Amino acid sequence: MTDLPLRTVALTGEESAEVDDLLRTLADVPVDSTVGLLHRTRLAAQELPLRIRAELTGMRLYDSPRALVVTGFGVDDERIGPTPAARPAPDPERTRDLELLLLLHAALLGEAFGWATQQNGRLVHDVLPVPGEETAQMGSSSETELLWHTEDAFHPLRCDYVGLLCLRNHQRAATTVGWPDLSRLTTEDRAVLLEPRYLIRPDTSHTPAQNATGTRSAERFAAIAEMDDAPERVAVLFGDPEDPYLRIDPAYMSPAPGDAAARRAYDTVTALIEDELRHVVLDAGSLLLVDNYQAVHGRKPFAAAYDGRDRWLKRVNITRDLRRSRSARRSATSLLV
Numbered sequence: 001m002t003d004l005p006l007r008t009v010a011l012t013g014e015e016s017a018e019v020d021d022l023l024r025t026l027a028d029v030p031v032d033s034t035v036g037l038l039h040r041t042r043l044a045a046q047e048l049p050l051r052i053r054a055e056l057t058g059m060r061l062y063d064s065p066r067a068l069v070v071t072g073f074g075v076d077d078e079r080i081g082p083t084p085a086a087r088p089a090p091d092p093e094r095t096r097d098l099e100l101l102l103l104l105h106a107a108l109l110g111e112a113f114g115w116a117t118q119q120n121g122r123l124v125h126d127v128l129p130v131p132g133e134e135t136a137q138m139g140s141s142s143e144t145e146l147l148w149h150t151e152d153a154f155h156p157l158r159c160d161y162v163g164l165l166c167l168r169n170h171q172r173a174a175t176t177v178g179w180p181d182l183s184r185l186t187t188e189d190r191a192v193l194l195e196p197r198y199l200i201r202p203d204t205s206h207t208p209a210q211n212a213t214g215t216r217s218a219e220r221f222a223a224i225a226e227m228d229d230a231p232e233r234v235a236v237l238f239g240d241p242e243d244p245y246l247r248i249d250p251a252y253m254s255p256a257p258g259d260a261a262a263r264r265a266y267d268t269v270t271a272l273i274e275d276e277l278r279h280v281v282l283d284a285g286s287l288l289l290v291d292n293y294q295a296v297h298g299r300k301p302f303a304a305a306y307d308g309r310d311r312w313l314k315r316v317n318i319t320r321d322l323r324r325s326r327s328a329r330r331s332a333t334s335l336l337v
């Protein structure tokens with residue numbers, strides 16, 4: 001395990017103040033799950049500091065960097081209140097500005113969307129430790145490492161980018177980010193990984209038990225259950241065979257039974273990712289954007305205290321093309337898949 005750096009942009013005090021001023025002009029914008037919200041944030045994002053706009057526009061156009069950290073946003077520790085002990089957070093107004101901040105950046109990469117089957121159907125997610133889930137393979141775990149993964153790897157409509165904004169991380173738990181150096185794969189292994197020889201299942205964050213107060217969309221939960229009962233066969237690598245994208249989540253994925261070549265290629269690519277896994281400790285006011293087609297991410301273990309001061313991140317899923325999910329959304333203006 002190496003400690004390779006991630007591209008980081010540190011905001012100046014002046015830039016950070018500009019962002020705060022911009023947020024003040026958006027005090028009337030409700031954080032709901034409609035395209036009206038995207039419309040407002042897309043327009044307002046044009047007023048973010050030029051350096052941020054240049055970085056994120058570049059990330060979208062050049063497929064590089066694969067992950068980016070922006071540090072130095074203001075987080076008012078008193079204003080946000082204690083880290084909630086459960087989701088959804090009891091007082092969403094307290095973190096509304098920070099959710100908008102995340103959505104402004106999302107608007108530079110594409111369109112924010114949410115899942116009817118995850119985080120109670122909220123557009124912006126809370127990533128915080130939940131009592132009883134310490135060892136789950138979920139963002140709400142703590143004691144156990146959240147193994148690196150492609151976000152929602154099981155789903156054909158998974159995000160192009162995932163955004164994580166840190167509100168609090170006194171425990172200094174590291175987020176992991178990585179990708180394989182594919183030049184180290186044999187031609188044969190690469191060819192195998194480009195074929196649909198891997199079974200993938202949904203992770204447990206998309207179950208009704210985890211979504212007690214959400215939309216309770218029986219139809220969407222049924223679609224997830226179907227993916228669990230009859231797991232799809234997918235490829236780990238896809239796109240340009242010479243410079244492919246990545247879809248991998250070892251906790252919920254396995255080579256097809258009996259396929260020894262698929263197993264060998266899988267173990268190799270997994271080791272390549274482990275080899276160059278980066279660690280980034282997000283501090284309050286740090287934003288991490290991960291290209292979900294080109295990098296995996298996870299989180300190292302930490303000790304949750306449930307004292308209102310625990311680690312707390314906000315998360316958003318971003319797509320480059322909302323139209324791809326139109327048939328899975330209730331209407332053209334809904335953002336829930």
Ligand SMILES: NC(=[NH2+])NCCC[C@H](N)C(=O)O
Nearest residue numbers: 137138139149203205249251
């Ligand atoms: N290896 C995994 N895919 N674990 C699940 C990832 C965490 C999941 N996205 C959540 O919201 O809790």
Ligand SMILES: O=C(O)CCC(=O)C(=O)O
Nearest residue numbers: 127138139175297298299
């Ligand atoms: O907590 C983190 O740093 C990452 C969380 C994550 O990957 C997730 O919730 O899916």
Ligand SMILES: [Fe+2]
Nearest residue numbers: 149151297298
């Ligand atoms: Fe994740």
